[in-house]
Amino acid sequence: xxxxxxxxxxxxxxxxxxxxxxxxxxxxxxxxxxxxxxxxxxxxxxxxxxxxxxxxxxxxxxxxxxxxxxxxxxxxxxxxxxxxxxxxxxxxxxxxxxxxxxxxxxxxxxxxxxxxxxxxxxxxxxxxxxxxxxxxxxxxxxxxxxxxxxxxxxxxxxxxxxxxxxxxxxxxxxxxxxxxxxxxxxxxxxxxxxxxxxxxxxxxxxxxxxxxxxxxxxxxxxxxxxxxxxxxxxxxxxxxxxxxxxxxxxxxxxxxxxxxxxxxxxxxxxxxxxxxxxxxxxxxxxxxxxxxxxxxxxxxxxxxxxxxxxxxxxxxxxxxxxxxxxxxxxxxxxxxxxxxxxxxxxxxxxxxxxxxxxxxxxxxxxxxxxxxxxxxxxxxx
Ligand SMILES: Nc1ncnc2c1ncn2[C@@H]1O[C@H](COP(=O)(O)OP(=O)(O)OP(=O)(O)O)[C@@H](O)[C@H]1O
Ligand SMILES: [Mg+2]
Numbered sequence: 001x002x003x004x005x006x007x008x009x010x011x012x013x014x015x016x017x018x019x020x021x022x023x024x025x026x027x028x029x030x031x032x033x034x035x036x037x038x039x040x041x042x043x044x045x046x047x048x049x050x051x052x053x054x055x056x057x058x059x060x061x062x063x064x065x066x067x068x069x070x071x072x073x074x075x076x077x078x079x080x081x082x083x084x085x086x087x088x089x090x091x092x093x094x095x096x097x098x099x100x101x102x103x104x105x106x107x108x109x110x111x112x113x114x115x116x117x118x119x120x121x122x123x124x125x126x127x128x129x130x131x132x133x134x135x136x137x138x139x140x141x142x143x144x145x146x147x148x149x150x151x152x153x154x155x156x157x158x159x160x161x162x163x164x165x166x167x168x169x170x171x172x173x174x175x176x177x178x179x180x181x182x183x184x185x186x187x188x189x190x191x192x193x194x195x196x197x198x199x200x201x202x203x204x205x206x207x208x209x210x211x212x213x214x215x216x217x218x219x220x221x222x223x224x225x226x227x228x229x230x231x232x233x234x235x236x237x238x239x240x241x242x243x244x245x246x247x248x249x250x251x252x253x254x255x256x257x258x259x260x261x262x263x264x265x266x267x268x269x270x271x272x273x274x275x276x277x278x279x280x281x282x283x284x285x286x287x288x289x290x291x292x293x294x295x296x297x298x299x300x301x302x303x304x305x306x307x308x309x310x311x312x313x314x315x316x317x318x319x320x321x322x323x324x325x326x327x328x329x330x331x332x333x334x335x336x337x338x339x340x341x342x343x344x345x346x347x348x349x350x351x352x353x354x355x356x357x358x359x360x361x362x363x364x365x366x367x368x369x370x371x372x373x374x375x376x377x378x379x380x381x
Contacts, residue, residue: 006300015076098250109149229260287304332378
């Protein structure tokens, strides 16, 4: 990879994948005077609507990705599922962050578990599954209840099945197509939190306040920042995230998803080497959003201030709310301290992230109650 020279306004950032993360990055890039070129097979994807240009193609298409790379100053990602070999081809054309080596570790749950183990970071018990024998041995090792997860391609709880009883084990593996898996001990967590941070090309780091996350059906529902446990857990969570980012020599935003147990233990659930849904409050609530910060990092610019003056809650809007036509979004506009973000998706299918609402206030518990009330008013259950 060529030396990291600072890129400023007028430079072009290429993004592999054109979902909502690329879209919000492109919106921040426009404000900064950076140009954005997106790779996506859908010319109407959320990011293409606001980017400077689009290369038509899937992120697994190395030829198309290299065509994009030839037209930009630096390449980054909307998803960690870009095949590492595609990224290796792209790296021969333009600098990439994150790089193919880090990505190949992260996109394989087994490699990720091994990486956490090598760094001696706390995680749940896990075992590798390749065949019936290792499946049974794995369950014996981690115990019941367990969660079986495919090594590759999972997101929003897809590619994972909970195993409550031993007689469900083989059927669970069958539903995952008997693909190579990791089996994990189910964690009876009190809360889920995440540490979102950025690391610059020079190794400088900045952290946002710890995020407190509530998932529904394995999909993020709300995020509160700062987490109510910020004072007690923040420093420890940030140290864990920083250890991972340093080991990966990561450039850009990185999120560490964590489980908090009732005895105060923190266990790492997974690493996301990119801007993250639980970092969305930073867009509107923090001095520097995760999207601007990511652009700063991959452009070799100094990182911005991550302080957040007031508490904030993010409520995800899933396609389910659009099942019977658009929800009454006037309920959002009626709240003067609410900010609506829609991702420009043509088909708001159930389970799909269609947008989010940011609520700004002073009382964290009150903001969470307000998010629930708004969700119900929009037709959520
Ligand atoms: N071992 C576990 N014990 C308890 N809950 C779990 C476990 N693994 C996953 N979960 C629950 O499922 C959610 C999604 O799991 P995970 O983060 O592993 O999958 P993912 O599909 O990659 O999700 P993401 O959308 O974050 O990429 C977690 O946030 C958590 O709520
Ligand atoms: Mg996750």
